[in-house]
Amino acid sequence: MKIGYARVSSTGQNETAQVDILTRHGVEEVFIDKASGTTREGRTKLAEAIRFARKGDAIVVTRLDRLARSVPDLHAISQELQAKGVDLIATEQNIDTTTPTGRLMFNMLGAIAEFETDLRKERQLEGIAKAKEEGRYKGRPVTVDGDKIRAALADGRKPVEVAKSFGVARSTVYRFATNK
Known part of the structure; x- marks a missing residue:
């Protein structure tokens, strides 16, 4: 059986194109996540x-970056599938892990996907640094008035009571109590 897996990074994106490709490749069952591919959490x-797949089945994706964005994750998924006797196919990259060439391409494209993710992170950090330098990025706005919290504590109110009245965690109250 061919089992399809599609993933988009956010709820604003649409998985229709992936599902159409998977259907054209004979996929019988499709599983869709709307989550980041940089980790398996939330997917x-x-x-x-993976649980649904049985020995002799194939997990089919359109591209490897839909499956994972890091080489360790890609290998972990691949090993999990191998242990179950399940093949992996990436339709748009002509990857089929049942062949030596397919395994080579699988490893190379996995490394490239991880590299692209690292580059994107670097560009994002550079953009934030530039925005800070130009005064356009100020970080998260202050939502708690530290002076009022310190005044409430100075009036003899207990930290738990202060936290409740300001709608913050006790740790926030303690942080303001120790940072005068």
Whole structure:
């Protein structure tokens, strides 16, 4: 059986194009996640697809970056599938892990996907640094008035009571109490 897996990074994105490709490649069951590919956390449909797959089945994706964005994750998923006797196919990259060439391409493209993720992070950090330098990025706005919290504590109110009245965690109250 061919089992499809599609992933988009956010709820604003649409998985229709991936599902169409998977259907054209004979996929019978499709699992769809709307989550980042940089980690397996929050990707419940990927876990379901892997559990659903049986020996002799194939997990089919359109591209490897839909499956994982890091080489360790890609290898972990691949090893999990191998242990179950499940093949992996990436339709748009002509990757089929049942062949030596397919395994080579799988490893190379996995490394490239991880590299792209690292580059994107670097560009984002550079953009934030430039925005800070130009005064356009100020970080998260202050939502708690530290002077009022310190005044409430100075009036003899207990930290738990102060936290409740300001709608903050006790740790926030203690942080303001120790940073005068």
